[in-house]
Amino acid sequence: MSPLTRRILAVNLLAPALLLIGTFYLGEYRRSLVTAELSSLRTHGEIFAVALGESAVSPAGENLMPELASQIVRRLAFTADTRARLFAVNGMLVADSRALLEPGGEIVEAESLAPPAAKPAPETVADSKSLLNKLFALLDVIYFWLPGVEEYPLYHENIDQHAEDYREVMGAMEGDIWVARRSMPDGTLILSVALPVTRYKQTLGVLMLSKTSADINDAMFEVRKATLQVFAATLIFTVLVSLYLGGTIARPIRNLSRAAERVRKGRHREHTIPKMTARTDEIGELALALNDMTEGLWARMDAIEAFAADVSHEIKNPLTSLKSAVETATRLKDPDAQRKLMAVILDDVERLDRLITDISNASRLDAELSRAEPKPVNLSAMLTTIADIHTASLSENAPTLSIAAPAESEGSLMVSGIADRLVQVLRNLISNAQSFSPQTPDAAIRITAGREGAWVVITVEDDGPGIPEGKFEAIFNRFYTERPQAEEFGRHSGLGLAISKQIVEAHGGTIIAENAKTEDGAVTGARFTVRLPAA
Numbered sequence: 001m002s003p004l005t006r007r008i009l010a011v012n013l014l015a016p017a018l019l020l021i022g023t024f025y026l027g028e029y030r031r032s033l034v035t036a037e038l039s040s041l042r043t044h045g046e047i048f049a050v051a052l053g054e055s056a057v058s059p060a061g062e063n064l065m066p067e068l069a070s071q072i073v074r075r076l077a078f079t080a081d082t083r084a085r086l087f088a089v090n091g092m093l094v095a096d097s098r099a100l101l102e103p104g105g106e107i108v109e110a111e112s113l114a115p116p117a118a119k120p121a122p123e124t125v126a127d128s129k130s131l132l133n134k135l136f137a138l139l140d141v142i143y144f145w146l147p148g149v150e151e152y153p154l155y156h157e158n159i160d161q162h163a164e165d166y167r168e169v170m171g172a173m174e175g176d177i178w179v180a181r182r183s184m185p186d187g188t189l190i191l192s193v194a195l196p197v198t199r200y201k202q203t204l205g206v207l208m209l210s211k212t213s214a215d216i217n218d219a220m221f222e223v224r225k226a227t228l229q230v231f232a233a234t235l236i237f238t239v240l241v242s243l244y245l246g247g248t249i250a251r252p253i254r255n256l257s258r259a260a261e262r263v264r265k266g267r268h269r270e271h272t273i274p275k276m277t278a279r280t281d282e283i284g285e286l287a288l289a290l291n292d293m294t295e296g297l298w299a300r301m302d303a304i305e306a307f308a309a310d311v312s313h314e315i316k317n318p319l320t321s322l323k324s325a326v327e328t329a330t331r332l333k334d335p336d337a338q339r340k341l342m343a344v345i346l347d348d349v350e351r352l353d354r355l356i357t358d359i360s361n362a363s364r365l366d367a368e369l370s371r372a373e374p375k376p377v378n379l380s381a382m383l384t385t386i387a388d389i390h391t392a393s394l395s396e397n398a399p400t401l402s403i404a405a406p407a408e409s410e411g412s413l414m415v416s417g418i419a420d421r422l423v424q425v426l427r428n429l430i431s432n433a434q435s436f437s438p439q440t441p442d443a444a445i446r447i448t449a450g451r452e453g454a455w456v457v458i459t460v461e462d463d464g465p466g467i468p469e470g471k472f473e474a475i476f477n478r479f480y481t482e483r484p485q486a487e488e489f490g491r492h493s494g495l496g497l498a499i500s501k502q503i504v505e506a507h508g509g510t511i512i513a514e515n516a517k518t519e520d521g522a523v524t525g526a527r528f529t530v531r532l533p534a535a
Contacts, residue, residue, distance in 0.1 A: 005246030091163035155182035189213035399443035436464030
């Protein structure tokens with residue numbers, strides 16, 4: 001059993017455990033039953049006392065008549081299923097409902113027996129009841145050891161009973177009604193009520209009614225039995241539910257953990273994270289998230305491997321050229337040829353420097369984009385600033401830059417992003433357009449910005465030769481170069497558009513390349529379209 005399943009089981013067992021513990025705290029229910037029983041005894045005692053005061057008194061009304069009082073006490077006690085004892089004012093026992101006077105003068109104890117059962121109980125039922133009684137007896141032993149539980153004095157009955165044997169009888173001699181609770185060695189309670197028997201406000205004796213707690217014990221037995229039945233059903237249900245939850249929660253999580261461990265230790269993507277698409281709960285979402293995370297990690301590793309391969313390839317070319325030029329320079333004696341080779345070596349070194357700088361920037365870009373906190377950026381103000389900088393640094397015969405965008409005060413071109421990196425994208429696109437545009441005053445670079453629903457759309461268009469057919473996606477690959485013929489080789493590393501695409505996609509947008517054409521299909525230049533989600 002997994003630790004999570006054990007924890008689920010332990011938490012779910014708290015409720016049935018509290019239910020079981022509740023069987024120890026039935027004292028209030030027991031006390032209410034005792035109070036009700038004493039109240040019933042008092043009611044019966046008041047009736048008995050009135051009957052004795054009216055019927056078992058001598059004609060002069062000075063004392064009780066023992067024989068008549070005994071008959072009345074036995075008859076009334078039998079109907080009330082209680083034991084009645086009548087004491088005279090001198091403390092002597094006058095009548096006892098459990099004593100019969102035989103003709104020879106002998107007193108015989110009499111006790112009512114339970115009626116015979118209509119059908120003997122099966123042995124299994126008797127055994128189970130005996131077992132329950134033993135269990136409840138054990139619970140009672142534990143219960144009476146708990147602090148705050150009320151303890152009762154032991155019941156003791158002498159052969160020759162006297163009023164002084166019972167505190168409640170002596171109290172009733174003063175004209176009050178007294179109650180008493182005593183316990184037997186087996187834990188059964190003896191409940192007693194003592195009432196004065198009066199005639200014309202004169203106390204002639206004391207009637208003492210007593211009854212065992214057998215009915216109370218039976219009621220407690222039924223309550224505890226019902227509680228145990230509920231506890232057993234609740235326990236079984238709780239265990240089954242806990243095992244079900246453990247199976248539906250702990251087992252899938254363990255499977256995901258083992259799959260993640262296999263992916264970590266495996267090679268060549270031979271292990272994958274189960275998607276659990278049939279589950280629509282949080283565990284299913286966790287499985288999908290882990291699977292997507294694993295695929296993202298594999299994609300990142302592929303990108304790192306491809307980047308490393310591209311970098312080694314791009315660096316190898318100038319290094320090979322440097323090696324060849326240095327080896328040739330050592331064998332040349334002509335100063336002019338040596339100067340030419342030194343110029344080649346210098347160009348290769350500058351190319352390596354630019355390449356390493358661009359590679360360093362590209363390698364730091366991903367980490368910077370993941371750590372930087374996006375902020376509101378007004379693209380209208382950004383485009384205005386870029387246009388001012390371009391105009392101030394405009395060289396002779398360079399293409400002009402025109403911008404068509406809403407006013408900055410309208411605030412319709414607000415995006416959430418990293419301002420420096422968005423500036424880098426626009427400068428890369430403008431620099432790319434400038435290098436391909438004709439170097440004449442008539443040439444122009446046109447930037448258009450606007451809103452399209454929930455998107456901010458920026459287009460950069462030039463008057464150059466356009467993009468070769470079939471290369472609209474390839475130009476965004478790292479180290480891809482498609483430069484004008486007049487441009488000196490090695491001036492660009494081929495990372496500008498790749499970096500721009502990485503920045504735009506990190507902002508949740510897209511960048512596409514296409515050719516601008518006339519109505520008859522003639523190419524008039526290249527067009528780059530950037531779409532960013534509006535803030």
